[in-house]
Amino acid sequence: MNISVVIPLLNEHESLHELYDWIAQVMQSNRFSYEVIFIDDGSTDTSWNIISELSQSHPEVKGIRFSRNYGKSQALHAGFAKASGDVIITMDADLQDNPEEIPELYNMIVNDNYDLISGWKKKRYDSVISKNLPSKLFNWAARKTSGVKLHDFNCGLKSYKNEVIKTIDVHGEMHRYIPLLAKNAGYSNIGEKVVQHQARKYGETKFGIDRFIHGFLDLITIWFISHFAKRPMHLFGALGGIMLTIGFGFSVYLGIDKMFLNPHGRLITQRPQFYIALTTMILGTQFFVAGFLGELILRSKPNRIRYNIKNELNLKESL
Structure with a gap:
């Protein structure tokens, strides 16, 4: 198994067929061996039904369904536990992450020997006031506090060596700080790649302005954990x-x-x-x-x- 694509989701039934078809086209055109793991984080729409249909037609599609909404970090934790690929790609299910980025993300791990590659949505299609400006402030604070020089901590499109995701413990709302968790675990060869950001095609964002408040609080928590968790x-x-x-x-x-x-x-x-x-x-x-x-x-x-x-x-x- 070469690549595991881990996709947490909540109420994204409109995009799942299109997303899978896009991923499959990219994988097959590059002759990758792959699996796609969908983690349904307590959806109330028909997302799980669609995942079930896809898994019946395509054996490379795996599904995990939570009994209720636990959050993105818990969904990633469950997906990482089941992933068997040499390289793990994480992406969101809303079609704002472009599967065409997968081959280069894979090559940067395999050929350039990075431990982790984080996507950077340099050009965004989100609202400037509600998302872009708070995101820039949050990323600036995260860089200063953590010492990890990334422009976009919160980008869902990332690639990892298998050993990285099997070592780090993602919980709470710490998915924003996976690069820092990896660094603290000894995986310091962390890179960044500019990736294409696409406008949301279906539905509405599941995250409000409160995620940045939670993000700053989590940043304080992870700073404490990084420096004083053991003592x-x-x-x-x-x-x-x-x-x-x-x-x-x-x-x-x-x-x-x-x-x-x-x-x-x-x-x-x-x-x-x-x-x-x-x-x-x-x-x-x-x-x-x-x-x-x-x-x-x-x-x-x-x-x-x-x-x-x-x-x-x-x-x-x-x-």
Whole structure:
């Protein structure tokens, strides 16, 4: 098996036949051996029926159906677990990603020995105000925070070595940061390719402006995970130490001032420095406790099931 095409989707029944036919034409014209894995993330339309029909007519079509909507990251996680290709291509199901890009994405992994290639939709057909400008701001922040120099973190069109997708753990809404997850896992040979972006042909976008808010929050999360996931005490202990040092310094100052410099002045509890010292020492203690709890959780966390699969088509477990 040379290529696995992993396609998460939600209510995209209008585009599925056209998308598959396009992918098949590209694969066959390039004589690729391939599989197409559709992950139905809780669609309420006839998407699963279409995937079932395609799988019956085309054995290379695989299907995974979630019992409800779990999100794109969980859909990719399920698809990655089943993918058996040497090279994995991810793309969206709305026809905004062009399957004609697949051969070059494949060659950049196989011939140029990249671990991961991320698409860059340099020219976009989205709304400038609602999507383009927030996307540029988000990508700028992601580059500065992560150190991964990509122009378009959120492009769904990417290619990977098989070992990369079998190593990284995509969950929550971390699909935007797969290149950073790969980098943290030791796969630093990450490239970028300008890809064609097409106007949406059917339906409406499933993502609103709130995805960028969630994206920035996830960026903070993944920054923390990148630097302190293995040792949370390094962060919380440092913050706790700073707070306790400030509080202790104010306490010493108040004690010296009251005992030697101004013994007949105001009561210590009437001075603002007392409350600064009290607050910072309490915060410092809490940071230390948070660090200890983080260390304990890391050492005892169980493996959690993040989604429930309702149906599968033409699939075997991939190692």
